[in-house]
Amino acid sequence: MNEDINPMLRKLDALQALSDGDQFALKSIYSRTIDYEAHIDIAREGDRVGECGLLMSGIACRYSMTTEGKRQITGFVVPGDIFDVQSFLLDVMDHSIASMSACTVAVIPHTALVALTENSGRLALAVWRESLVEAATFREWVVNVGRRSAYQRIAHIMCELYCRLETVGLVEGSTIRWPITQSDIGDACGLSIVHVNRSLQALRGNDLIVLQNGILTIKDWDGLAEAGEFDGTFLHRQ
Amino acid sequence: MNEDINPMLRKLDALQALSDGDQFALKSIYSRTIDYEAHIDIAREGDRVGECGLLMSGIACRYSMTTEGKRQITGFVVPGDIFDVQSFLLDVMDHSIASMSACTVAVIPHTALVALTENSGRLALAVWRESLVEAATFREWVVNVGRRSAYQRIAHIMCELYCRLETVGLVEGSTIRWPITQSDIGDACGLSIVHVNRSLQALRGNDLIVLQNGILTIKDWDGLAEAGEFDGTFLHRQ
DNA sequence: CGGTTCGTTGATCTATCTCAATTAATGTGG
DNA sequence: CCACATTAATTGAGATAGATCAACGAACCG
Numbered sequence: 023m024n025e026d027i028n029p030m031l032r033k034l035d036a037l038q039a040l041s042d043g044d045q046f047a048l049k050s051i052y053s054r055t056i057d058y059e060a061h062i063d064i065a066r067e068g069d070r071v072g073e074c075g076l077l078m079s080g081i082a083c084r085y086s087m088t089t090e091g092k093r094q095i096t097g098f099v100v101p102g103d104i105f106d107v108q109s110f111l112l113d114v115m116d117h118s119i120a121s122m123s124a125c126t127v128a129v130i131p132h133t134a135l136v137a138l139t140e141n142s143g144r145l146a147l148a149v150w151r152e153s154l155v156e157a158a159t160f161r162e163w164v165v166n167v168g169r170r171s172a173y174q175r176i177a178h179i180m181c182e183l184y185c186r187l188e189t190v191g192l193v194e195g196s197t198i199r200w201p202i203t204q205s206d207i208g209d210a211c212g213l214s215i216v217h218v219n220r221s222l223q224a225l226r227g228n229d230l231i232v233l234q235n236g237i238l239t240i241k242d243w244d245g246l247a248e249a250g251e252f253d254g255t256f257l258h259r260q
Numbered sequence: 261m262n263e264d265i266n267p268m269l270r271k272l273d274a275l276q277a278l279s280d281g282d283q284f285a286l287k288s289i290y291s292r293t294i295d296y297e298a299h300i301d302i303a304r305e306g307d308r309v310g311e312c313g314l315l316m317s318g319i320a321c322r323y324s325m326t327t328e329g330k331r332q333i334t335g336f337v338v339p340g341d342i343f344d345v346q347s348f349l350l351d352v353m354d355h356s357i358a359s360m361s362a363c364t365v366a367v368i369p370h371t372a373l374v375a376l377t378e379n380s381g382r383l384a385l386a387v388w389r390e391s392l393v394e395a396a397t398f399r400e401w402v403v404n405v406g407r408r409s410a411y412q413r414i415a416h417i418m419c420e421l422y423c424r425l426e427t428v429g430l431v432e433g434s435t436i437r438w439p440i441t442q443s444d445i446g447d448a449c450g451l452s453i454v455h456v457n458r459s460l461q462a463l464r465g466n467d468l469i470v471l472q473n474g475i476l477t478i479k480d481w482d483g484l485a486e487a488g489e490f491d492g493t494f495l496h497r498q
Numbered sequence: 499c500g501g502t503t504c505g506t507t508g509a510t511c512t513a514t515c516t517c518a519a520t521t522a523a524t525g526t527g528g
Numbered sequence: 529c530c531a532c533a534t535t536a537a538t539t540g541a542g543a544t545a546g547a548t549c550a551a552c553g554a555a556c557c558g
Contacts, residue, residue, distance in 0.1 A: 084399065086399065086400075086403050088403065088407050088408065088489060089489040090489070092407040093407075094402060094403040094406045094407045096399040096402045096403065097399070097402075107392070108392040108395065108396065111385060111388060111389040111392055112389070112392055112393070112396070112496045113496065113498075114493065114496075116396050116399070116400075116493050116494045116496070117396075117399055139381065139384075139385075140381070143377065143378070147349060147377075150349060150388055150391075151349040151350070153388075153391065153392065153395065154345070154346040154349055154350055154391065155350070156395060157346065157391065157394060157395040157398055158346065158350070158354050158355075160395055160398035160399055160401075160402060161322065161324065161334040161335070161354070161355055161398055162324075162354075163398075163402045164332060164334045164335075164398060164401045164402055164405055165324050165326065165332040165334065167402060167405045167406040167450065168332045168405040168449070168450030169326050169330040169331075169332045169450055170326065171513075171514095172513080172514070203535085203536060203537090204536070204537065204538095205535095205536075205537095211406070212405065212406030212407055213514075213515090214514070214515050214516075215536090215537085216514085216515075216516080216517095216538085216539090217513085217514055217515070219537065219538060219539085220514095220538090220539095222537095223538090235523095251326060251327040251328070255352070255354050256354040258350045258351065258352075258354070260351075409545075409546095410545075410546070441503085441504065441505090442504075442505065442506095443503095443504080443505095451546075451547090452546070452547050452548075453504095453505085454506090454507090454546085454547075454548080454549095455545085455546050455547070457505065457506060457507085458506090458507095458546090460505095461506090499557105499558105500557105500558100501556100501557085501558090502555105502556085502557080502558105503554105503555085503556075503557100504553105504554080504555075504556090505552105505553085505554075505555090506551100506552080506553075506554095507550105507551085507552080507553100508549105508550090508551085509548100509549085509550090510547100510548080510549080510550105511546105511547080511548070511549095512544100512545105512546090512547075512548090513544105513545095513546090513547085514543105514544090514545085514546095515542105515543080515544075515545085516541105516542085516543075516544095517540105517541090517542085517543095518539105518540090518541090519538100519539085519540085520537100520538080520539075520540105521536105521537080521538070521539095522535105522536080522537070522538085523534100523535080523536070523537085524533100524534080524535070524536085525532100525533085525534075525535090526531100526532085526533080526534095527530105527531095527532090527533100528529105528530090528531090528532105
């Protein structure tokens with residue numbers, strides 16, 4: 023098996039969506055890979071792109087800018103995620119995608135997606151399914167930002183990222199990479215940097231997490247999940 | 261042409277997605293219709309449903325409840341929208357759907373969707389496309405709730421609903437039906453009722469809107485769009 | 499006509515923001 | 529390997545958008 027495509031295969035495996043032929047089809051859908059440093063725009067609002075991406079390694083995010091210059095992160099992209107699928111059917115990017123850490127992206131031309139929908143209905147449905155889970159995650163973010171306190175919001179996104187990385191085998195003993203600055207957390211949760219900082223101190227003070235040097239350790243999963251009202255149903259893992 | 265299915269045909273027409281055969285396929289995908297009074301749950305979180313719905317008339321919303329009992333509306337459903345498509349590929353409802361006004365829903369069994377994906381690739385893509393626009397709308401809601409003031413948030417959802425109803429021919433001279441209580445607005449924007457009330461007074465005071473008796477009139481579209489930083493790109497109309 | 503929902507108003511409170519510094523990391527050129 | 533620039537984290541103090549609490553009026557409804 024091609025090592026690089028591992029995260030996505032693992033995810034689809036979990037869906038029991040893969041026949042041998044499907045696996046072959048999957049390995050052949052991407053044409054090349056691109057490496058990005060941290061904090062680089064991978065795609066920009068307004069772009070008309072002719073391909074979508076499969077994140078092979080690193081963590082990226084979707085974000086939009088407000089007229090007033092405020093930034094809102096609307097979701098994370100983790101290894102195994104196909105992003106920009108919408109560019110396949112929608113004309114123009116309505117948001118941007120940026121690397122948060124160094125990232126490797128496999129490029130999937132739209133033509134390959136077309137072939138996919140024609141040749142492997144099962145895989146096409148799997149890709150569709152993924153985009154529906156993504157939509158469910160956006161809904162959860164609306165709830166998070168709309169109705170939870172700062173403390174809860176931050177706990178919630180930590181739980182989410184932990185679960186999603188776990189699915190693709192990127193958790194090592196309750197620890198994940200966390201290349202996400204306090205400013206990023208603020209942009210993801212609709213909070214100011216200062217308040218993020220103080221809320222993090224509260225999470226630490228309650229012995230729920232350790233966060234340093236870009237490494238997040240969850241010391242008390244149950245406590246953190248309760249703090250963030252986290253219920254992973256929306257991720258629709260199987 | 262079947263009158264009832266008009267809104268959806270109109271929407272798909274705009275996509276130039278419809279051949280004659282497609283139109284026939286579309287009319288035959290729903291098995292029956294159901295009428296709901298206002299404020300009724302059409303589907304509930306946790307349900308395992310075997311069909312999805314096409315809203316024929318009325319306005320509905322998606323919502324989730326917080327552990328603490330707070331409600332967050334995550335999106336509106338307008339005539340022509342297929343909702344619960346996710347139930348086709350995801351096991352269980354992760355949110356609820358409720359009528360806001362009296363609603364008529366055409367029921368589309370999953371089996372019909374399967375047939376659709378097999379027989380009319382073009383229609384299947386149109387349905388997929390719709391679900392991607394929906395996802396874009398959720399992202400916009402994250403931005404709205406995360407980074408805009410109360411005044412801006414309310415202006416924004418008014419613009420969104422106006423545009424979406426316009427697409428399906430439900431605007432009459434800058435006026436739309438608005439069966440949305442102040443409490444609902446609060447739940448959609450992550451605000452308290454009291455603050456919604458005061459923000460509405462500000463919108464009225466600035467001569468942007470008239471809102472009474474369940475009718476919203478937009479007196480100054482440009483002003484309202486500017487107030488809400490509304491840019492309809494995310495709706496991907498053509 | 500009493501009950502219920504919806505909208506409105508006033509007063510008070512607080513979670514979170516903004517402004518302004520300071521310290522700690524991290525990176526970079528010489 | 530050091531000096532300096534830059535980014536990220538932290539702290540304090542004061543300001544405010546929006547929440548909460550508590551009434552009350554108006555519309556609707558069986």
